[in-house]
Amino acid sequence: MRDCHGIGVIRRNSTVMGIVEAKDLVFEYVKRDEEGNAEGFVRALDGVNISIKKGSIIAILGGNGSGKSTFAKHINAILYPGEGSVFVDGKDTRKPENLWDIRQEAGMVFQNPDNQIIGNVVEEDVGFGPENMGIPTGEIWERVNESLKAVGMYAYRKHSPNKLSGGQKQRVAIAGVMAMHPKCIIMDEPTAMLDPKGRKEVIRQMRALNDVERITVILITHYMEEAIYADKIFVMDEGRVAMQGTPREIFSDVEALKKLRLDVPQCTYLAHVLSKEGFTLPKGILTREEFIQEMVKHTGGRFYSGSLEGVSEPKKPSHYTDPGRSKRDPRESLILDHVNYFYEKGTSGEIKALNDISLQIGKGEFIGLIGHTGSGKSTLVQHLNGLLMPGSGHVYFKGQDISDKKFNKKDLRSSVGLVFQYPEHQLFEETVFKDVCFGPKNTGKSQKDAELAAFEALRAVGLPEEYYYSSPFELSGGQKRRAAIAGVLAMKPEILILDEPTAGLDPRGRDEILDLIKDLHEKQGITIVLVSHSMEDVANYVGRILVMDKGRIIMDGDTRHVFMRYKELEEMGLSAPTVTYLMHDLRDRGFDIDPYVTTIDEAKREIMRILSPGI
């Protein structure tokens, strides 16, 4: 039983059966009340039938709580079927004698990069699996070096995992699984906690794994763009397989996916909205290239010249202008004046986290802050409400210097609300309502006033009233996030800063939170600073973008101006929205189109414009 390598295991029916076969799989969690008595069952999986072909890439999509992670844990024999069965490479997961073979053959990469690395040194972590399998020392080293080279992390083999970026940590985790020589690798939202650069690294690695090593990949994700590489997609909903098919088939049905809390890739969606306007492109367009080809085909080459000849020069706003500058009243603004900030000042490890930042945030603005991990966004944001004080330079709020001894910092904290990343991790009270009262009470409000503020905030975030008095830990992910945002909102901030408020949510959850923020801006007049990794979200919602790199603000302007400089953004590890690239591509193919479009809506109008010149 110790022999986990799977050598000499007879593969029965492996040509007929898929590598993973789930038949009528049912799994129930026992739901317990506060005393730990069983209250009932929650059916997490309800008759799942999935067959996965060896050597393929499979994507499993589904909203939060649809059962996809529960299913993933069945493939690795971490959970066992309540009813029905799961066979991995012909072995029944319920049979104890198969346990270690299955865990070796079906490796698993989890969501949180920190919580799955066991070793204190990269190479030791990769060796953890082989050590457990009882592989001789010499061979462990061979496997470790081989796997680290395969994921491009060999140079980091002696490093501490704590010093790596998220994407690098996930690659180490992948190497750790590969060192066990699996036949199949299950990745449970491996990119959910990464920035776009890390996400790309991991997806590239995943594809290489499948391509070069012929390992079957099962990818669970919330990012539709990642699923287009799959050979087959399974869409899960309420513990069942709601849809299955090739990416093209699945993404053809935009409405159905939206109902399942999901989304489609940007190009697919643009084609879909164009079809609604009567300009019918085939369904299930996945990539930019496909979109362009269909456009060319559809217009019968009418616009296609293959060159830029005859295409008028786009009206390129020649110089950067900050549209709101004159409107901002300094007495109503938050102003940073030549702010510098150092970490570990005076030591050899001194890092200049903020480098001469000057910035004015006016009343009523909706600002997007973008930059890769480590560009200084978090440090900047913490200066805005006095959590960090400038090393040099000044921060003024409504004309007052916040470093001034007479300045009341508590007032600043309530005037400038800061919602951290994964804010639900800071909930601590017995009930949601009490937790939301925490902020206003700290600012010295009476119990009654605090409760009133809490009610108002909870209503504003749209949390159903039945949850007000339940424990914050019982809520679903999206609801927890709402409750946490309410906790900051209850302090009645004039400026609300949100650090990646949509991280880890499914597409519907993401849209709901963004719409909520938009509402707060429009209806309550709250100034918003949105820190985000998603260029699409930024393009859709904000009016002004700040781009940070290496502790500096590199760009500051409206969406169109910033994304116009997409080449510079790429050098910083950022990008423009997909539609911007698509429009550039179309233009390069001879379509006389404005390439500086940033949203699907604008793109639709622009394409309609050139297609129906009469209107």
Next chain:
Amino acid sequence: MLRDITLGQYYDTRSVIHELDPRTKITGTFVFIISLFIFRSAAAVILATLFLVSAVLLSKVPFSYMLRGMKSIFFILILTVVLNMFLTPGITVFSFWIFKITDEGLKIAAFTAIRLIYLIIGSSLMTLTTTPNNLTDGLESLMSPLKIFKVPVHEVAMMMSIALRFIPILMEETDKIMKAQEARGADFDSGNVIERAKALVPILVPLFVSAFRRANDLALAMEARCYRGGEGRTKMKPLVYKKRDLAAYAVLFFYLALVIASGILLSRYGLA
């Protein structure tokens, strides 16, 4: 507070001492500390000084690093010296009001101070020249005979190594939670003791929840990678004694022999 934990203080100079097997270093430190406390002659102190100084020199670690550990015991050091000086009976050499200092007191105080300082330097030398992982491995290997008495040696070592990995992560997390609650107007710096203790609840609850979540995730990740305890596990970096370890053990044995010999000789001729 957590930041002062000395375990992560590894100072890499790739010296001979660094290259020694962790078991050799643990045994050596242990023997050295025992020798400090059993033998109380001037000759033993001289020998210990020689032993320690040569080890420190061989390690190439700057001496100031050794002294860093001293800060934490500074108060205890002063206290023991003062108590020993004033409270030991003997011939008075200096008196002031009700206090008197005896010759015996001075001698004992000096010996105690030296012992404590050597103890700290000796153990700092071990942690400065051994990575935490090696230390855990060494302890696991040295304690493995205890398995006969059902002591879960492997599990304890695994726990230590996981703790080492997660201490920095949890520290960062604490910092983040504190900031998040501060952003909601929490105040950790003012108020009386009770108020301050109360102010910790909004930090501790999320911190524990997070620690449990991480523990749960980690357990899953370990199981998924075929972890099933120490039974049948092989080692990627097994501990192997090398020639220099033999030499080190010889030196250690020689030192111990000298200390014992000096003790016996001195007491036989009544010189102690």
